Amino acid sequence: MEKLQVPQGEFYLARYPKRKKEQLRAWDAADELVLNHIHEQSWLDTETRLLIINDSFGALSIALADYTPEMSSDSYLAIQGSRANLNANGMDVSTVSFHSSMDKLQGSYDRVVIKIPKSLAQLEVQLHDIRPHLHAGSQVIAAGMVKTIHKSTLALFEKIIGPTHTSLARKKARLVFCEFDAELNPGENPYPSVYTLENTDYKITNHASVFSRQGLDIGTRFLLQHIPASTLPLTIVDLGCGNGVVGLIAAERNPEAELIFTDESYMAVASAKATFTAAFAEQRQATFQVADGLEGIDDNSVDLILNNPPFHQHNAIGDAVAGQMFSAAKKALKQGGELWIVGNRHLAYHTKLKQLFGNYQNIASNKKFVILKAIKR
Ligand SMILES: C[S@@+](CC[C@H](N)C(=O)[O-])C[C@H]1O[C@@H](n2cnc3c(N)ncnc32)[C@H](O)[C@@H]1O
Numbered sequence: 577m578e579k580l581q582v583p584q585g586e587f588y589l590a591r592y593p594k595r596k597k598e599q600l601r602a603w604d605a606a607d608e609l610v611l612n613h614i615h616e617q618s619w620l621d622t623e624t625r626l627l628i629i630n631d632s633f634g635a636l637s638i639a640l641a642d643y644t645p646e647m648s649s650d651s652y653l654a655i656q657g658s659r660a661n662l663n664a665n666g667m668d669v670s671t672v673s674f675h676s677s678m679d680k681l682q683g684s685y686d687r688v689v690i691k692i693p694k695s696l697a698q699l700e701v702q703l704h705d706i707r708p709h710l711h712a713g714s715q716v717i718a719a720g721m722v723k724t725i726h727k728s729t730l731a732l733f734e735k736i737i738g739p740t741h742t743s744l745a746r747k748k749a750r751l752v753f754c755e756f757d758a759e760l761n762p763g764e765n766p767y768p769s770v771y772t773l774e775n776t777d778y779k780i781t782n783h784a785s786v787f788s789r790q791g792l793d794i795g796t797r798f799l800l801q802h803i804p805a806s807t808l809p810l811t812i813v814d815l816g817c818g819n820g821v822v823g824l825i826a827a828e829r830n831p832e833a834e835l836i837f838t839d840e841s842y843m844a845v846a847s848a849k850a851t852f853t854a855a856f857a858e859q860r861q862a863t864f865q866v867a868d869g870l871e872g873i874d875d876n877s878v879d880l881i882l883n884n885p886p887f888h889q890h891n892a893i894g895d896a897v898a899g900q901m902f903s904a905a906k907k908a909l910k911q912g913g914e915l916w917i918v919g920n921r922h923l924a925y926h927t928k929l930k931q932l933f934g935n936y937q938n939i940a941s942n943k944k945f946v947i948l949k950a951i952k953r
Contacts, residue, residue: 577589577590577664578590578601578602580602580603580607580608580635580639582608582611582612582615582639583611583612583615583616584611584614584615584639584640584642585639587635587638587639587661587665588661588664588665589601589602589603589633589634589635589638589661589664590602590633590657590660590661590664591632591633591657592633592653592654592656592657592660592661593653593656593657593868593900595896602632602633602634602635602657602661603632603633603635604632604721604749605721605746605747605748605749606691606692606719606720606721606749606750606751607632607635607636607639607691607719608747608749609719609743609746609747609749609750609751610636610689610717610719610751611635611636611639611640613717613743613751614640614689614717619687619715619717620640620643620687621643622642622643623686624643624686624687625646625683625684625685625686625687626640626643626644626645626646626685626686626687626688626689627645627646627647627648627681627685627687627688627689627706627709628640628645628646628647628648628688628689628690628691629647629648629649629688629689629690629691629702629706630648630649630650630654630690630691630692630693630702631647631649631654631658631691632654632657632691633654633657633658633661634647634654634657634658634659634661634662634672636689636691637658637662637672638658638661638662638665638667638672640689641662641667641671641672644671644672644673645672645673646672646673646674646675646685647672647673647674647675648674648675648676648677648679648681648702649674649675649676649677650676650677650698650785650841650842650843651840651841651842652676652840652841652842652866652867652868653840653868655674655676656868658672658674659674676842676866677702677783677785677841677842677843678783678842678843678846681705681706681708681709682709683709684709684710684711684714685706685709685710685714686711686713686714686715687714687715687716687717688706688710688714688715688716688717689716689717689718689719690702690716690717690718690719691718691719691720692718692719692720692724692725692729692752693724693785694724695784695785696728696729696732697767697784697785697789698784698785699729699732700732700736700765700766700767700784701765701767701783701784701785703732703733703736703737703762704736704762704765705765706737707736707737707756707762710737710756711756712756712758714756715753715754715755715756716733716737716753716754716755716756717751717752717753717754718733718751718752718754719749719750719751719752720749720750720752721748721749721750722745722748722749722750723748725742725750725752729752730742730752733752733754735760735762735763736760736762736763737754737755737756737757737760737762738754738755738756738757738760739754739755739757740752740753740754740755741753767782767783767784768781768782768783768784768846768847768850769781769782769789769790770782771790771791773792773821773824774792774797778821778824778851778854778855779851779854779855780792780819780820780821780824780847780851781819781847781850781851781854782819782847783843783844783846783847784843785841785843785844786818786819786841786843786844786847787818787819787844787886788818788819789819792821793884794944794945795884795918795919795920795944795945796821796822796884796918798918798940798942798945798947799822799882799884799916799918799947800821800822800825801940802916802939802940802947803822803825803826803829803882803916804829804830804880804914804916805829805830806829806830806832806833807830807831807832808830808832808833808879809832809833809834810830810832810833810834810879810880811833811834811836811877811878811879811880812826812827812830812833812834812835812836812878812879812880812881812882813835813836813837813838813870813873813878813880813881813882813908814826814835814836814837814838814848814882815838815869815870815881815882815883815901815905816838816839816840816869816883816884816885816886816901817837817838817839817844817845817848818839818841818844818847818848818884819844819847819848819851820837820844820847820848820849820851820852821851822882822884823835823837823848823852823862823882824851824852824855826880826882827852827855827856827860827862828855830880833879833880834861834862834863835852835860835862835863836862836863836864836865836873836878837849837852837862837863837864837865838864838865838866838867838869838870838873839866839867840866840867840868840869841866842866845864845865845866848864849862849864852864869900869901869904870901870904870905870907870908871904873908874908875907875908876907876908876909876910876911877908877910878905878908878909878910878913879909879910879913879914880913880914880916881905881908881909881913881914881915881916882916882917883901883902883905883915883916883917883918884917884918884919885897885898885901885902885917885919885925886898887920887923895923895925895928898917898919898923898925898928899928902915902917902925902928902929902932902950903932906932906933906950906952909952910952911952911953912951912952912953913951913952914949914950914951914952915929915933915949915950915952916939916947916948916949917929917947917948917949918945918946918947919945919946919948920944920945920946921941921943921944921945921946925946925948926938926946926948929948929950932950933950933951933952933953934953935950935951935953936948936949936950937949937950937951
């Protein structure tokens with residue numbers, strides 16, 4: 577655990593889930609910059625109703641715990657990480673109220689702190705979400721690394737909330753100050769969006785943060801072409817389901833199967849549920865769960881796991897998450913059960929599968945992608 581030192585105090589913070597040999601800190605210079613600013617400007621008092629959006633592992637919520645903040649996030653890992661870090665600092669977990677990105681906000685906020693997300697679409701929906709909960713005296717500060725703040729980012733604040741200006745950069749981080757303009761017409765919130773899956777009538781629902789929300793990802797398309805078919809009553813998991821398109825096609829090809837959709841993003845799971853319900857209405861039952869990988873799924877209980885693994889995790893690039901998913905898959909599979917994955921050829925997932933399962937089979941490959949299957953023996 578590393579120590580965050582800010583005017584509000586010193587706090588021990590770890591990323592979540594904890595990994596051996598973690599190379600990355602649980603906060604960044606933008607967190608430090610906004611915490612310093614809040615302190616210097618005496619921006620908060622104990623009467624302030626404070627909302628914090630996209631706090632990664634609780635750096636902001638924990639440092640500002642004296643103001644009993646509400647924290648809203650699309651990430652289950654961020655919420656669990658913040659809870660774990662509150663505990664690690666001997667703080668009462670109930671000092672922060674947690675909301676998922678799919679929860680409706682209630683009442684009005686005096687102060688809002690936003691960590692600028694990587695996805696402009698996610699920022700757009702968040703600004704639309706908070707606007708009805710601001711009042712004439714509300715103030716919004718956003719913080720981000722310079723590389724995440726573009727003209728288009730500032731234009732969104734101007735369009736949806738009101739007049740906007742930025743601070744000077746410090747340690748490659750910058751603040752965005754935004755005044756609420758009650759007269760502004762912010763236009764329609766364009767999310768969730770829906771596209772029709774090519775060569776089908778299936779409507780694929782995509783909330784703002786969802787992977788490849790404007791159309792089918794090319795790796796996913798390749799996987800869809802090879803999803804196995806069976807008439808057995810299998811248990812199939814769409815692991816890291818995003819908008820649920822993989823599980824949808826698996827359900828079509830496996831008419832007797834029971835489907836489980838899981839993702840760490842609340843918007844992803846809500847999208848998968850909408851996609852599946854639009855396709856099958858009441859005819860098929862499925863389970864939808866926000867979780868870290870296969871958390872909550874019994875060992876030795878699954879016949880088939882389908883996975884297009886993530887390789888960006890909270891901006892940190894690496895295949896650690898994929899590795900964790902594969903080893904969790906091995907536990908969750910029944911003997912003889914299969915893990916099917918699609919990945920970029922250069923990611924060398926076959927080495928990991930061989931290590932874990934002692935076997936793998938190359939199902940298909942093209943110039944960019946490979947589909948691999950491993951069997952639990
Ligand atoms: C490459 S996308 C694939 C999405 C979808 N299956 C598709 O092919 O369009 C990877 C997904 O894994 C999810 N994810 C990342 N880390 C996760 C974790 N620890 N547990 C569960 N899902 C996770 C991401 O939110 C994302 O939706």
